[in-house]
Amino acid sequence: MRVTSEDGRKPTIIDVAREASVSQGTASDALRGSDRVTEETRKRVKRAAENLGYRVNRVAQGLRTGQSGLIALMLPSAGGVEMLAHEYYVSALIGASRAAVAGDLGLVLLPEIDGDSTGAELADGVIVIDPPRRDPSVKRLRKEGTPVVTIGADPSLPGDPWAVIADNEENCRSVLDRLRASGARRIVLISSDEPWGWFLGNEAAYRSWANEVEMVTTVLSAGPGDRDGARAATADLLTGEDPPDALLALTVDSAIGALEAAQDEGIEVPEGLQIAGLVDGAPLRDGDPAITCFDLDPVAQAEAAVKLLMARIRGEEPSGPVVIDGRLIERESTRPVRDGG
Amino acid sequence: MRVTSEDGRKPTIIDVAREASVSQGTASDALRGSDRVTEETRKRVKRAAENLGYRVNRVAQGLRTGQSGLIALMLPSAGGVEMLAHEYYVSALIGASRAAVAGDLGLVLLPEIDGDSTGAELADGVIVIDPPRRDPSVKRLRKEGTPVVTIGADPSLPGDPWAVIADNEENCRSVLDRLRASGARRIVLISSDEPWGWFLGNEAAYRSWANEVEMVTTVLSAGPGDRDGARAATADLLTGEDPPDALLALTVDSAIGALEAAQDEGIEVPEGLQIAGLVDGAPLRDGDPAITCFDLDPVAQAEAAVKLLMARIRGEEPSGPVVIDGRLIERESTRPVRDGG
DNA sequence: TTGAAAGCGTTACCAT
């Protein structure tokens, strides 16, 4: 066993041990603050490490402990990482990053869902945002025993306790109730033709709610980022017969497109038409009028997901899915609620 | 040496070797497509690996080869990862992610600039965006021999060839020239009080350009994300004496704030006031009028940075800084240039 | 062409 410390190489724990005149194992214990070593030797070892500029090799540490100290965040794969164009995912990324730092974990970004991504294979666990209905890569992660936590329920694993979810039905209803409370009697939903669970679930919630309150339903479709499509579709609707007095938009772009259409037609918002969204985003905040919406709090969702994943990695028992309550953000695109409801 | 394959454990290369009746080393060679092994044994080994569901342990691989297959992206630390609120950084992240995938590398996000981030220590190299003037962590990375590539020059390492840069002076001048070509005779710069190199460099370029063309200079300041501050400052300017006929805004928010101020004062854009920005962003594209700006092409910058970092990790010689040309995006907030210039 | 064995740097166990 070579125990020389050629210069040029990075110092290893062996160098530190020799410098401090202790054994390799003791150096390891001392550096990690084990109570196996005397306070005095601990100090000596730390000083030696400092002198040598020693930093633990986390790869070697990982091999030995079986943990890399990395978690991965997998974004939905509608063409790769470009989903970051949506503020929701950026916020989730921010939340995950913050929580990872707090937990002394590194965060690797898992872009599109491919075969062998270096990130996934190195990570101790993976957070999957908006798991697709039948995605082979998530399935494989699970089969290989990688700890997985999802944000949003995994359609192929109903009732999975390792998930952070929102009560989408409840949230959707709360916004519908809010619109109705300020006078809406004909609410149209602007959804998408993408078969994502998010859209389908909200459409279902809308229909069941409308059924209960005996309201006619109409669902418009526009691509998730297709502002102009939403604008055109809304324009048709507003100029057609039986125009709505309120719009509920499932995406930021459809909300803005709807607002633009109303303004094109000279309809006052909220006086002539109320508009609300089901996710928040900068264009909604900055709009004129600013648009009322439900905020899913993606930062909190991601933070909760990291904590859940850490628990799962530690081998803890699941405590059921974590539900993050969002909140309704009142802005100018909806009329105030009269006291009598 | 234990060579049993208890079920429950993940299969190792030893299990594969035994399954294929070859030695450990041969299995390794076969799996990685070395030409040391017969085509026939290669197939057999691959099949064995397939059967067992074997995946290489990249931590062990990393320990042996000294490479983790990870690169880190360090975002500037104005309060952590929140810089992702700016589209520029999100775009850079997208570009880096794309290039990392293409190079079969994992991308870890290095949030704020702290002591021992798991991400940095595991990575084979680090990309630093907008290196701060005197940041201890970047300095330490360098001292420890971590390959570093910066996007934007590192003020503490002038002339570093391992950098992806934009010709900020030239870009700033091109926009100023453009404004002047369409009639601007008094251009005011909206900068920031943050002491970042980006702001300082552009202020200097503005002053030297104005000196050359004998134009009076005025520099306004507003915080990087302070739209209302920019709006108020611009309003003062527009209602004061000697109001400008053009505005050059260094941030997205200051450009929008300026536009709002103009509209508040009833000044037509671009007829009564031209406005241009020096970075692109959604609010500029979606504005009414949409705002002309210089696009730094952060996606291309990040892609170039990843390639440069890969070269540096491979031990190649530097080939001088990589300059990414952005481009001027003509939109509605500037008047057309008359043919005679 | 293949097998055997020596590390890579660390942690954890068994002695002392």
Next chain:
DNA sequence: ATGGTAACGCTTTCAA
């Protein structure tokens, strides 16, 4: 309280 040493899973050299 500390030292010695065997793994961890892989790649790579040295023999055969």
